[in-house]
Amino acid sequence: MSDQVAHFIGGAPVAEGPLFPVHDPVTGAVVRQVHEADRATVDRAVRAARAALPAWAGLSVAERAQWMRRLADAIEERFEDLVAAEIADTGKSITQTRTLDIPRGAANFRSFAEIAAQRPDSAFHLPGVLSYTVPKPLGVVAVIVPWNLPFLLMTWKLGPALVAGNTVVVKPSENTPGSAAVLAEIAAGIGLPPGVLNVIHGYGGSSAGQFLVEHDGVDAVTFTGESRTGSTIMKSVADRVKPISFELGGKNAGLVFADADLDAAVEGCVRSVFTNGGQVCLCTERLYVERPVFEDFTARLAERARALVFGRPQDENTTMMPMISAEHRDKVLSYYDLAKADGAKVWAGGGVPSFGDDRDSGYYVEPTVLTGLPAGSRVNREEIFGPVCHIAPFDTEAEAVALANDSEYGLAATLWTTGLDRAHRVARQLEAGLVWVNTWYLRDLRTPFGGVGLSGIGREGGVHSLDFYSEPTTITIKLGEADG
Ligand SMILES: NC(=O)C1=CN([C@@H]2O[C@H](COP(=O)(O)OP(=O)(O)OC[C@H]3O[C@@H](n4cnc5c(N)ncnc54)[C@H](O)[C@@H]3O)[C@@H](O)[C@H]2O)C=CC1
Ligand SMILES: O=C(O)/C=C/C=C(\O)C(=O)O
Numbered sequence: 247m248s249d250q251v252a253h254f255i256g257g258a259p260v261a262e263g264p265l266f267p268v269h270d271p272v273t274g275a276v277v278r279q280v281h282e283a284d285r286a287t288v289d290r291a292v293r294a295a296r297a298a299l300p301a302w303a304g305l306s307v308a309e310r311a312q313w314m315r316r317l318a319d320a321i322e323e324r325f326e327d328l329v330a331a332e333i334a335d336t337g338k339s340i341t342q343t344r345t346l347d348i349p350r351g352a353a354n355f356r357s358f359a360e361i362a363a364q365r366p367d368s369a370f371h372l373p374g375v376l377s378y379t380v381p382k383p384l385g386v387v388a389v390i391v392p393w394n395l396p397f398l399l400m401t402w403k404l405g406p407a408l409v410a411g412n413t414v415v416v417k418p419s420e421n422t423p424g425s426a427a428v429l430a431e432i433a434a435g436i437g438l439p440p441g442v443l444n445v446i447h448g449y450g451g452s453s454a455g456q457f458l459v460e461h462d463g464v465d466a467v468t469f470t471g472e473s474r475t476g477s478t479i480m481k482s483v484a485d486r487v488k489p490i491s492f493e494l495g496g497k498n499a500g501l502v503f504a505d506a507d508l509d510a511a512v513e514g515c516v517r518s519v520f521t522n523g524g525q526v527c528l529c530t531e532r533l534y535v536e537r538p539v540f541e542d543f544t545a546r547l548a549e550r551a552r553a554l555v556f557g558r559p560q561d562e563n564t565t566m567m568p569m570i571s572a573e574h575r576d577k578v579l580s581y582y583d584l585a586k587a588d589g590a591k592v593w594a595g596g597g598v599p600s601f602g603d604d605r606d607s608g609y610y611v612e613p614t615v616l617t618g619l620p621a622g623s624r625v626n627r628e629e630i631f632g633p634v635c636h637i638a639p640f641d642t643e644a645e646a647v648a649l650a651n652d653s654e655y656g657l658a659a660t661l662w663t664t665g666l667d668r669a670h671r672v673a674r675q676l677e678a679g680l681v682w683v684n685t686w687y688l689r690d691l692r693t694p695f696g697g698v699g700l701s702g703i704g705r706e707g708g709v710h711s712l713d714f715y716s717e718p719t720t721i722t723i724k725l726g727e728a729d730g
Pocket of ligand 2: 695
């Protein structure tokens with residue numbers, strides 16, 4: 247990939263539109279310049295996707311699944327290029343990028359190839375009547391994705407959308423165009439039919455993102471990002487009643503009971519609070535700990551937070567990454583300030599680290615552990631999307647459930663207990679699309695994934711993704727002497 251990133255339309259690079267810079271979050275330096283799509287470029291991409299649709303939709307599922315496997319293989323061949331592109335844009339650690347972000351990209355294509363190929367046909371029989379369902383693609387799908395897990399989240403939508411016979415126009419985040427640009431090269435390299443996968447770059451509102459979702463040639467929108475953006479996109483597509491699938495924000499709770507394996511709970515919460523700098527919609531920002539272990543747990547989590555390693559991304563021991571942008575760093579720091587102003591006790595962090603080198607111009611914040619805030623504090627109610635959690639004590643199971651459910655969001659919850667009965671009982675009462683017990687972010691790509699409330703609409707994952715990316719036509723045939 248060159249330092250200037252072009253769009254990928256109809257199987258070829260298209261370098262049109264003004265250039266905008268992408269910054270390395272580690273140092274703030276400009277890493278690349280990217281072309282911004284205007285309405286004309288967006289139109290060109292949507293037309294390319296539309297032109298490719300009949301032939302792509304006309305392939306059998308087995309043929310499209312074979313293309314998905316080829317994409318997965320080619321991702322593995324370009325593995326280190328993708329790792330480098332992702333690190334340059336996000337400042338992620340090489341260890342995480344090599345073990346999570348890029349392998350999941352290949353797995354997203356491979357899994358949906360298998361899931362689609364094995365999907366049973368549905369046929370229903372009444373006496374003298376046969377009804378069966380033919381899944382058809384939605385058409386041209388707009389894929390709008392954020393910067394926190396750029397390759398993972400983009401491919402999570404592309405795998406099922408493409409294998410279901412849709413053609414797509416992807417708009418990666420303006421902060422992280424790199425891995426999408428490499429994927430475009432990969433698609434061209436394996437000879438994926440031109441127009442099946444198109445990538446346009448640019449900003450969201452009043453730019454490429456908005457122009458894409460509003461385009462009359464776009465049949466459906468799948469989006470991951472902030473809840474407010476989801477609401478804006480919903481309004482943009484309301485007149486055309488376009489199908490939408492939204493994975494939005496979270497303000498996820500973790501419950502630690504006194505009977506938990508405390509070592510495992512502390513380590514699990516280190517992961518659930520601080521992974522990816524806390525910039526995952528699944529991260530825990532509210533922890534509730536049963537009073538007998540509250541002080542001990544909090545002290546241990548704070549100690550682990552202070553021990554996280556702010557190395558360079560390329561250092562395999564690095565465990566803490568920067569925020570994506572100066573703007574996002576300032577947003578996270580504004581919550582640290584608010585917490586202090588509201589009287590929080592700061593057990594760890596609360597500010598910015600100092601390095602004495604070029605990372606001082608980067609977008610780092612300290613991993614932070616807070617206690618002492620009321621449930622109504624904005625710090626406890628709004629998605630911060632940084633390496634921070636607030637911990638509060640609870641006395642009864644019922645209180646723990648009520649505290650966890652006291653949120654407009656409902657994406658993921660985490661539960662730490664050795665009580666099997668309690669695990670089942672509490673998990674069912676939590677108002678969240680995903681509940682993890684004694685673990686966090688353990689994924690089976692066949693399971694439904696998504697949230698309730700401000701956390702989204704619909705579920706993706708396994709056949710749930712295929713259901714969203716297809717439109718079923720039910721065909722009913724009178725075979726003989728049936729009535730009607
Ligand atoms: N999954 C999550 O929970 C995420 C939450 N966030 C939160 O959102 C805040 C803002 O981050 P952003 O990157 O601005 O997130 P965002 O939700 O605004 O952006 C996500 C994607 O949507 C696009 N977009 C934005 N406005 C659009 C519009 N009107 N029409 C079509 N596309 C549009 C963006 O260009 C980007 O590709 C962050 O500070 C963070 O707190 C950000 C990313 C993911
Ligand atoms: O699909 C996954 O494994 C992760 C999903 C994470 C998000 O949707 C997010 O952070 O926005």
